[in-house]
Amino acid sequence: MKPTPALLKFFPPVLANIENKRPPLKVPFKYEHVPRFRHKADSRTRIINNMLPDEFKLSNRMLFYSIYFDHDIKLVYKDPKPIDIEQTRILDLGSNLLMLRIYHTLLTNRPETDPIELIDKVDPTEINTLKIRHDFINQFNQILDSKNLLSKISINSTLLKTIKIEKSTRHKVLPMLIGLVHCQYGYEQSKKFIDEWVIRGKWSTVESYSHRGLLEIYTDKKMDVF
Structure with a gap:
């Protein structure tokens, strides 16, 4: 039953919320049942697949985890029985590995420099900002x-829109990919993936490689740091 105009006059915000509030569709459900969403998702996984070197390719299912972030998404790991892993755990793993390898790269790039002086000069966290990770992924969209x-x-009968990795999640794609590469290929291979x-x-x-790494994106902003 819809609220009457008289009721809306006195309680418009509350009744509008009661009438219109619907729980959002879960991402896995949309992928299975909404063709337009599935087309976008498959197009975005192809972008990631085109980005990755052959030796670090991931399945489309794994790539899906790197472009959509939702608490309803579970990664299934079989060892030997299926185990659900929260997406945030893989994301945190990738973030930590990335910071570890950035520290390592800075120190090995300048072995003659005292580590404390180098870290004072170049804050490693500035190489791993949301903006720099966003720019890293965005370069592949542009290429x-x-x-x-x-x-x-x-969009309508005359307008087409290009499908890219969503702006709101681009900064998460890189650490998620790192976490997934680590889980599939192991620590030694993931070090090469991150470092190179x-x-x-x-x-x-x-x-x-022909793309800009995090160091180059950072130095383009900071100029002659290295």
Whole structure:
């Protein structure tokens, strides 16, 4: 039963909330039952898949965990029985590993410098800000968009919108990918992934990459720190 105009006159905010409030659909449910959402999700996992080097490829299911963040999403690990792992645990693992390897990279890049002086000069947390991680992911959106490799979705009969990694979650993608790579490939391989692909990028002397790593994005902002 809808509220009458007289009731709305006296209690509009309360009754409007009672009438219109609906619980949001859970992300796993939307993926299974909403074709438009599934199209967006699959397009975004392809972006991540195009980003990753061949030796660190992840399944589409795992990539889904790196672009959508919801307390209803559970990662299933079998050892030997299925175990549910909260997404935030993997995210925290990736964040901690990233900070560890940033400290390591700073110290090994400048072995002649006293560690305390180096950390005083370059705060490692400034290399791992939300903005820098956002810019790291955004460069792949831009690269693929310039090559017309991004999917599109119709807004109306004449307008198409390019599907990219959502702005609100771009800063989470990188630590989540690190956590997932660590879980699938182990610590030694994840060190290479973080050190070379994430932190150094095209500055790597081990691999040939064409994207900007965190160090380059940071130094572009800070200029002659290194």
